[in-house]
Amino acid sequence: MLKVATWNVNSIRTRLSQLAEWLNKEQPDIVGLQELKLSDHEFPNEALNELGYKSVYLGQKSYNGVAILSKEDPKETITGIPGFEDSQARVIATTVGAVRFLSIYAPNGQALDSDKYQYKLEWFTHLKNYLTGILIEYPNTIVVGDFNVAPEDRDVHNPAAWRDSVLVSPAERTAFFQLLELGLIDTFRLFDQAHAAYTWWDYRNLGFERNHGLRIDHILANTNLALSCGHSWVDLAPRKNERPSDHAPVVSEFYI
């Protein structure tokens, strides 16, 4: 059994005790983290080692930042998207056992008329090209993270209100589905799920209490590996903590 997870922690410094508690309880084998919001030299490597996890990470002061934690030693780590110069820390890849594993943090995009939205779409094009090669090279690939895209209207609490806004716009959804067309599967949707299952809720306006959320954090697996996926779920418990991240973890289990 291989248990993998993704969690946008929204500052690993602020969330470290919650992360530690969650790792101890859930014991995932591999975890992708996003929005570390600190520099590499501030990463809590020792604290995670004491919890039984090796780490690889690409930090950035204040913004972004991605990591992969694993019980087994990670090997052949690559940070960023090769060939794409980007000052923002959004992609890390490593090999754990037989699996090539990526933790990604897609740009938010801010608004459809923003330069950041154009950057988001360009970033997805570079990610797609990068993943094309990875899926040829590695027989087992898992791509997790905060994609900042709710793929379908059922992934949005109020599709009419969100229509044509960032995170749900047609161009963003097309960019997401182009990743799936490479041969990746959204493992969460392999299984029956509760109605209104989301992974992110705005801190404002009692978003979580009202379940005004979006499903924007995903665990994708290549087709062959997805055949061995036994279950996938959103773990709501950490979102109920005091001072929570605005995202909940997503977990998938593979029988390999």
Add this chain to the structure above:
DNA sequence: ATGGTCGGTAACCGA
């Protein structure tokens, strides 16, 4: 702090 709440930063920006 041009709505609401957080995070990091120390300028309000980003989400």
